[in-house]
Amino acid sequence: MAREMTGAEMVLQALADQGVTDVFGYPGGAVLPIYDEIFQQEKVSHVLVRHEQGAVHAAEGYARSTGKVGVVLVTSGPGATNAVTGLTDALMDSIPIVCITGQVPTHLIGNDAFQECDTVGITRPCTKHNYLVRDVEDLARVLHEAFYVAANGRPGPVVVDIPKDVQFATGTYNGTPNVRHKTYRPKLKGDQAAIRETVELLANARKPIIYSGGGVINSGPSASRLLRDLVKATGYPITSTLMGLGAYPASGDKWLGMLGMHGTYEANMAMHDCDVMLCVGARFDDRITGRLDAFSPNSKKIHIDIDASSINKNVHVDIPIIGDCAHVLEDMVRIWKARSVQPDKAAMEAWWGQIAEWRKRESLSYKSNDDVIMPQYAIERLYQLTRDRDVYISTEVGQHQMWAAQHFHFEEPNRWMTSGGLGTMGYGLPAAIGIQRAHPDALVIDIAGEASILMNMQEMSTAVQHRLPVKIFILNNEYMGMVRQWQQLLHGNRLSESYMESLPDFVKLAEAYGAVGLRTEKPSELDDAIKEMISVDRPVIFDCRVNKLANCYPMIPSGKAHNEMLLGDEPEVEEVSEAGKILV
Amino acid sequence: MKKSEDSESHTISVLVDNEPGVLARVIGLFSGRGYNIDSLTVTETEHEAHLSRITVVTAATPMVIEQIKAQLARLVPVHSVIDLTVSGPSIERELALIKVGGKGERRVETLRLADAFRARVIDATTESFVFEITGRTNKIDQFISLMEPLGLVEVARTGVAAITRGPGGLTPE
Numbered sequence: 001m002a003r004e005m006t007g008a009e010m011v012l013q014a015l016a017d018q019g020v021t022d023v024f025g026y027p028g029g030a031v032l033p034i035y036d037e038i039f040q041q042e043k044v045s046h047v048l049v050r051h052e053q054g055a056v057h058a059a060e061g062y063a064r065s066t067g068k069v070g071v072v073l074v075t076s077g078p079g080a081t082n083a084v085t086g087l088t089d090a091l092m093d094s095i096p097i098v099c100i101t102g103q104v105p106t107h108l109i110g111n112d113a114f115q116e117c118d119t120v121g122i123t124r125p126c127t128k129h130n131y132l133v134r135d136v137e138d139l140a141r142v143l144h145e146a147f148y149v150a151a152n153g154r155p156g157p158v159v160v161d162i163p164k165d166v167q168f169a170t171g172t173y174n175g176t177p178n179v180r181h182k183t184y185r186p187k188l189k190g191d192q193a194a195i196r197e198t199v200e201l202l203a204n205a206r207k208p209i210i211y212s213g214g215g216v217i218n219s220g221p222s223a224s225r226l227l228r229d230l231v232k233a234t235g236y237p238i239t240s241t242l243m244g245l246g247a248y249p250a251s252g253d254k255w256l257g258m259l260g261m262h263g264t265y266e267a268n269m270a271m272h273d274c275d276v277m278l279c280v281g282a283r284f285d286d287r288i289t290g291r292l293d294a295f296s297p298n299s300k301k302i303h304i305d306i307d308a309s310s311i312n313k314n315v316h317v318d319i320p321i322i323g324d325c326a327h328v329l330e331d332m333v334r335i336w337k338a339r340s341v342q343p344d345k346a347a348m349e350a351w352w353g354q355i356a357e358w359r360k361r362e363s364l365s366y367k368s369n370d371d372v373i374m375p376q377y378a379i380e381r382l383y384q385l386t387r388d389r390d391v392y393i394s395t396e397v398g399q400h401q402m403w404a405a406q407h408f409h410f411e412e413p414n415r416w417m418t419s420g421g422l423g424t425m426g427y428g429l430p431a432a433i434g435i436q437r438a439h440p441d442a443l444v445i446d447i448a449g450e451a452s453i454l455m456n457m458q459e460m461s462t463a464v465q466h467r468l469p470v471k472i473f474i475l476n477n478e479y480m481g482m483v484r485q486w487q488q489l490l491h492g493n494r495l496s497e498s499y500m501e502s503l504p505d506f507v508k509l510a511e512a513y514g515a516v517g518l519r520t521e522k523p524s525e526l527d528d529a530i531k532e533m534i535s536v537d538r539p540v541i542f543d544c545r546v547n548k549l550a551n552c553y554p555m556i557p558s559g560k561a562h563n564e565m566l567l568g569d570e571p572e573v574e575e576v577s578e579a580g581k582i583l584v
Numbered sequence: 585m586k587k588s589e590d591s592e593s594h595t596i597s598v599l600v601d602n603e604p605g606v607l608a609r610v611i612g613l614f615s616g617r618g619y620n621i622d623s624l625t626v627t628e629t630e631h632e633a634h635l636s637r638i639t640v641v642t643a644a645t646p647m648v649i650e651q652i653k654a655q656l657a658r659l660v661p662v663h664s665v666i667d668l669t670v671s672g673p674s675i676e677r678e679l680a681l682i683k684v685g686g687k688g689e690r691r692v693e694t695l696r697l698a699d700a701f702r703a704r705v706i707d708a709t710t711e712s713f714v715f716e717i718t719g720r721t722n723k724i725d726q727f728i729s730l731m732e733p734l735g736l737v738e739v740a741r742t743g744v745a746a747i748t749r750g751p752g753g754l755t756p757e
């Protein structure tokens with residue numbers, strides 16, 4: 001229905017028409033007309049963050065835990081530049097975000113006006129797409145298109161930059177949330193011949209593996225269901241990337257654990273030795289493959305991805321299937337059930353026998369300790385004491401993140417929010433805020449490191465203001481642990497600038513924010529403290545003092561292959577090659 | 585950009601919506617991902633439909649060429665991408681304006697060569713010529729190298745425009 005209204009009104013109208021109920025943002029001169037509209041309506045509520053990076057991560061947490069598009073509103077200049085890390089994070093992890101930025105009025109663009117920056121120029125490489133809207137008559141279309149582009153195909157962040165005069169100008173709103181885009185129409189269904197060929201290859205495999213990723217989560221709950229169906233129908237082992245945890249339940253008997261740099265021995269060995277690899281919605285990134293020329297040398301590879309540019313980027317595959325995971329898996333399960341060839345029973349027994357041998361290696365085990373809390377133990381207890389609850393986990397970046405991935409187990413998709421592609425310290429707290437906003441009654445925990453948490457600590461204020469009772473569970477080792485581990489393994493244990501000097505007292509800090517602070521140092525007190533944390537109906541900072549020098553294993557050192565993992569109980573002084581040292 | 589052994593040159597045409605920033609997207613894609621641009625031309629080709637055609641000549645390994653095409657195709661304002669090097673017979677042309685100085689005998693030699701290359705004189709003084717030449721990139725390269733010892737002053741080139749032979753065309757999907 002066409003109606004006359006101002007640009008600022010259009011923004012709120014378009015958000016409402018898109019079904020948006022929550023926006024994460026921070027005001028400023030160039031978005032005041034939009035904030036004025038926010039004040040005068042009730043459909044869309046606004047969460048005031050304390051830094052624009054936090055707004056984007058919060059929107060990411062919201063998006064990832066709901067499958068909806070996350071919405072951000074920031075001002076021009078510093079507001080927009082502060083959002084850049086979050087946008088890049090969302091791009092790397094394929095998270096649908098619409099970020100509305102204010103801009104100086106059109107007649108001042110290019111004049112170095114106060115708080116002017118070239119937002120579309122700066123964000124072009126860190127968004128899926130972006131727009132500068134110079135005419136109010138284009139605004140409604142662009143806003144709806146932004147949602148369409150963010151959510152369809154491989155999801156990602158979209159920026160809509162709106163000059164202040166356009167927000168004031170009056171134009172026609174003809175809002176049709178259903179966009180038929182001129183050029184961008186991603187293909188959902190996979191090529192049937194390729195799917196049939198895949199089923200053939202899978203049925204004749206002797207050492208098959210399914211390797212799934214974040215694409216399955218992004219595709220929606222039905223993709224996870226179909227993935228489970230496929231695993232059940234084939235009986236084949238499955239592993240997943242960091243981004244894909246939860247698509248297949250960790251309690252499933254076909255589950256090998258996560259793969260990659262800190263993946264399990266059985267997952268990585270199975271990837272290395274397999275003869276047929278089915279990659280579903282993952283992208284063969286360097287954390288997964290290890291040394292490329294030694295990556296799974298004897299396998300035929302099938303790759304399902306909605307983004308054609310992910311195919312054959314790092315690893316050559318034999319059968320590419322471009323399409324949405326759910327659509328392709330649906331066809332694959334159907335064709336699998338109708339096939340004539342049966343998998344070779346003896347071969348399957350031998351393969352599962354081999355996997356059982358690898359599992360015996362117990363690559364996630366660690367030396368327990370009665371006096372000091374081992375970080376792995378802390379995660380284990382956290383998992384055990386929360387597993388029956390409606391729990392969502394976010395993380396910061398570092399060792400604690402990898403320990404969380406290894407020792408906290410996920411049964412469902414959309415429960416695990418971590419910065420995988422960009423590895424952004426400071427992601428977890430604002431993400432938790434976004435998650436809690438979407439799931440007010442759930443238990444939302446940010447598994448944090450003491451270094452990372454300080455990067456967006458100001459968002460505690462946001463949590464307190466909006467009564468979002470997030471729990472920040474800090475594995476406090478007083479080090480940038482992951483940096484220290486690399487310095488130990490690669491740089492002669494010269495711990496350059498990785499000690500966290502002058503840490504705040506996290507309990508007092510929590511109290512200063514009006515939240516609750518808890519601290520534990522003894523393994524014997526851990527359970528009670530965790531229970532207390534859960535029972536508090538307010539934001540909590542939990543300072544869990546852990547072993548300071550524990551390393552995260554298993555680990556595939558840079559430049560090494562899957563079958564050259566370092567395991568925790570082996571001597572650590574392994575020479576890393578010069579070629580390996582230059583890798584990150 | 586270092587060119588590896590099995591690097592091959594490809595001419596890629598991209599049909600895009602002629603919206604602000606679209607060229608920056610394409611160029612940013614190439615620089616951001618470390619691809620070569622050996623030549624790039626862009627102009628609006630269909631005013632009514634708001635379409636522009638970008639022609640890029642790039643050199644890379646076959647795997648990277650496939651990447652480049654896939655990366656281009658997923659840019660939101662891109663209608664279609666065609667690799668003219670592999671899509672069948674095609675024609676490539678470039679136009680160059682070439683200024684050559686010199687006096688006396690050298691001018692005769694210059695004109696003789698220009699004639700052989702069918703370069704037209706479009707400006708002349710007693711001590712210089714400006715030639716206009718069209719042709720494939722290597723023909724122009726060759727002409728320029730011949731002019732060098734004869735007093736080459738400067739060169740302006742358009743970059744490559746390319747099109748398939750036969751009745752078919754590059755259309756928006």
Ligand SMILES: Cc1ncc(C[n+]2csc(CCOP(=O)(O)OP(=O)(O)O)c2C)c(N)n1
Nearest residue numbers: 398399400425449450451452479480481482
């Ligand atoms: C914004 C940002 N800066 C730097 C890094 C590099 N980095 C990766 S892990 C890490 C240390 C994290 O320390 P902490 O949060 O205490 O976690 P731990 O490894 O000790 O568990 C650093 C500095 C990063 N990932 N992100």
Ligand SMILES: [Mg+2]
Nearest residue numbers: 449450479481
């Ligand atoms: Mg630490």
